């Protein structure tokens with residue numbers, strides 16, 4: 001279905017009025033930009049406050065996944081990970097371009113769900129259950145893509161999976177999408193007791209016992 005949509009894509013000339021959003025910081029053309037991009041009609045249905053950046057990743061072929069990337073790019077809210085290190089949706093989106101991260105739907109029945117193939121310089125396989133084209137599901141997709149991108153970042157892409165990394169991936173996804181089913185209040189993930197309790201109380205208890213609590217060398221970070 002997506003493929004058909006993509007084949008039907010057209011060279012869309014999108015004119016965006018931008019000044020009230022203040023989001024087009026990379027745009028030097030003034031209040032109005034004209035983008036000639038090979039993108040589907042779908043992108044023209046973006047909410048008015050979402051700006052399409054001039055440079056789009058060439059590693060995302062699906063229009064829905066590309067829209068989630070555009071929304072990530074538009075998010076400039078700082079999400080503090082630990083002292084001296086924060087992320088924004090835009091930083092994650094830029095990482096996709098800089099590192100040529102491929103983002104695609106997961107068609108595997110052997111490895112279902114969403115996951116990051118970190119051995120292969122970054123390919124994200126996203127759960128196709130997020131393909132439904134509703135606003136709510138798009139926000140969930142932004143959360144999911146950000147979550148998997150976090151797994152692909154240094155230093156975690158060089159470490160064994162850990163509960164600490166998993167918690168931070170959930171946190172980043174929630175922060176940049178503004179939507180979460182988890183609660184992040186009153187948790188100190190540098191405390192193993194607090195971290196374990198978070199997984200239990202947010203219905204992620206299945207992770208406990210699957211991974212080590214912390215990766216080596218990253219225990220002594222301090223969080224806000």
Ligand SMILES: [Zn+2]
Nearest residue numbers: 147151166169
């Ligand atoms: Zn994860």
